[in-house]
Amino acid sequence: MAADQIAGMRAQVATACRILARQGLVSGILGHVSVRVDADRFLVRCRGPQEQGLLFTTPRDVRLLRFDGEAEPGEGVPDKYAPPNELPLHAETLRARPDAGAVVHAHPPAVVAADLAGVGLRPVVGAFNIPAARMAADGVPVYPRSVLIRRRDLAAEMLAAMGSRPVCVLRGHGLTAIGENVPQAVARALGVDELARLSLEVARSGGRPGPIPPEDLAELPDLGSAFNDALLWEHHVALLRHEGLDHA
Numbered sequence: 001m002a003a004d005q006i007a008g009m010r011a012q013v014a015t016a017c018r019i020l021a022r023q024g025l026v027s028g029i030l031g032h033v034s035v036r037v038d039a040d041r042f043l044v045r046c047r048g049p050q051e052q053g054l055l056f057t058t059p060r061d062v063r064l065l066r067f068d069g070e071a072e073p074g075e076g077v078p079d080k081y082a083p084p085n086e087l088p089l090h091a092e093t094l095r096a097r098p099d100a101g102a103v104v105h106a107h108p109p110a111v112v113a114a115d116l117a118g119v120g121l122r123p124v125v126g127a128f129n130i131p132a133a134r135m136a137a138d139g140v141p142v143y144p145r146s147v148l149i150r151r152r153d154l155a156a157e158m159l160a161a162m163g164s165r166p167v168c169v170l171r172g173h174g175l176t177a178i179g180e181n182v183p184q185a186v187a188r189a190l191g192v193d194e195l196a197r198l199s200l201e202v203a204r205s206g207g208r209p210g211p212i213p214p215e216d217l218a219e220l221p222d223l224g225s226a227f228n229d230a231l232l233w234e235h236h237v238a239l240l241r242h243e244g245l246d247h248a
Contacts, residue, residue: 021055092155107174146172183233
């Protein structure tokens with residue numbers, strides 16, 4: 001892959017980290033995003049010598065690694081940039097899921113709280129957020145261990161819980177979301193977070209809604225990635241720009 005293409009992917013991962021932080025899905029230096037480069041390599045958000053947190057991620061913080069965890073020459077890992085402790089979460093997901101071009105690992109408080117409170121992520125809304133409703137209708141699996149996924153065996157456990165789904169709640173921890181590309185993985189993470197926020201708010205208000213009727217679900221179209229993912233991505237990029245948070 002050409003150097004300019006890799007540079008563009010670095011910038012996209014950095015932007016994804018900033019979007020997730022701005023939307024409250026990650027806090028401080030926790031959470032990371034990765035993207036597949038080719039059969040042997042991937043880019044992942046690392047911690048650098050001037051770490052300032054995910055909201056201030058720059059392309060320099062996104063480093064090129066091999067699937068064995070070793071850095072490509074000149075990438076500065078581990079001399080200057082430390083890969084995430086949960087690197088196996090990314091590497092093993094990209095290895096095991098050919099449909100995964102990108103992986104988001106985030107710590108959304110609402111997702112964690114909803115799961116711990118026993119508030120399941122069901123399709124309680126419809127046209128309010130069609131992608132979230134469709135994800136919930138197909139099921140949002142839960143990995144029941146509150147562990148740091150820092151070994152291949154733990155990543156394998158998470159992937160077994162995740163099955164063929166694009167998202168997985170990690171109990172007492174956060175979530176993992178995959179996508180064909182970075183915008184899709186981010187959109188899916190945002191959708192799960194919004195569904196969790198709504199479900200918690202309904203539960204706090206004393207509501208106990210059931211899933212929307214099957215006939216209503218059947219009326220919810222898949223509007224496609226150009227609408228569900230790309231437009232949402234551009235909206236959040238514009239918000240970063242408007243607030244002066246677009247990466248350097």
